[in-house]
């Protein structure tokens with residue numbers, strides 16, 4: 236991320252104003268904007284708001300966000316309170332938006348682990364689905380993820396950050412080939428599109444509401460299992476001979492004690508076929524109805540599933556049934572033997588499927604980038620991947636010149652990056668460690684643009 240720190244208000248800009256808004260506090264910074272808590276400078280007492288100021292002058296994302304938010308009036312979407320431009324000492328114009336202040340915590344920090352029930356999860360997901368239903372009447376959000384949901388202590392959820400949104404007729408953003416978004420939340424269709432780019436085909440992708448629904452499914456999966464589902468990319472897209480079949484998606488109930496109705500809904504949102512996922516409105520209604528049912532299973536806290544043997548049994552051919560009585564005494568002896576061996580080892584560490592520290596990303600609450608592809612996600616992405624997995628170095632070093640078949644400079648169209656005479660595609664929102672066969676360079680991940688065919692283009696994003 237490149238920002239213009241000296242062009243910006245200082246981190247603690249008490250008493251300074253941006254337009255007619257007095258800055259009270261610095262809240263945080265994302266890829267494109269810095270957020271302050273503000274109040275109107277004139278009218279008092281009046282409501283506190285969030286002011287999001289662009290990090291880059293003339294950032295067109297702000298006009299998009301403003302255009303979409305100005306059409307939405309929904310309890311689960313922050314209301315737009317104002318917009319303007321902040322002009323720095325050099326005359327550069329930085330757009331800003333003023334939004335309703337949303338109190339609460341990021342989604343994955345909202346309920347302490349082990350306390351969330353399926354009913355609470357359904358109520359919460361229904362609210363996000365309602366926010367998406369309203370959004371989808373005009374466009375698509377394109378960055379649905381846990382960090383963009385704020386949840387109040389009373390359970391009210393708000394979908395934030397429409398900076399990546401798109402709607403028909405939106406002016407194209409410059410400098411990007413892939414639609415924005417956060418890696419583990421990308422739909423199978425988007426991943427396949429990226430494969431085409433990696434294979435040197437030029438294409439454009441029109442984001443669809445179904446991509447947001449898939450991301451909602453990823454978010455729900457992560458909420459109840461504390462891990463991301465595996466990326467749904469075909470092996471032939473990955474050019475990965477080690478991966479002979481698509482990564483297997485385990486049901487949330489394989490990891491955690493999720494009520495069956497929630498389990499089914501999450502799997503449905505994660506369907507490979509976009510039309511099988513359901514619309515935001517349909518899903519919201521089903522979630523609300525399920526949350527209103529009196530089923531006692533809905534009020535059980537979601538905890539790690541008793542053991543992984545359930546999935547192991549389902550996926551592996553077991554011994555014939557008639558052998559089982561014979562095997563039982565043998566198993567008992569083997570377990571006793573293991574107990575003796577374990578007891579003699581210093582400080583044995585139990586492997587818990589939920590909270591295994593070695594599987595946990597370094598910052599569990601943050602989405603995106605390398606964090607989002609933490610070891611938990613990678614472990615669950617591997618075929619049949621249950622249990623701890625040793626990670627290996629996967630990316631390649633940037634070569635000193637173009638590789639065989641790679642497009643050479645000049646690097647057209649827009650979005651390509653020239654490095655050492657070759658044309659490269661930078662993986663947006665993705666930080667090293669890069670995926671296998673990607674190239675790492677100056678803290679970013681790249682793959683080569685090959686000098687080959689061209690796919691028909693669709694709408695500009």
Ligand SMILES: Nc1ncnc2c1ncn2[C@@H]1O[C@H](COP(=O)(O)OP(=O)(O)OP(=O)(O)O)[C@@H](O)[C@H]1O
Nearest residue numbers: 262263264265266268270285313334335336337396
């Ligand atoms: N309306 C709001 N009310 C309260 N806090 C907000 C509001 N909008 C954004 N924030 C907070 O401001 C911080 C920065 O938000 P922003 O959307 O700019 O970046 P981000 O979501 O952290 O990152 P990125 O946009 O790169 O995904 C976050 O902590 C976010 O929760």
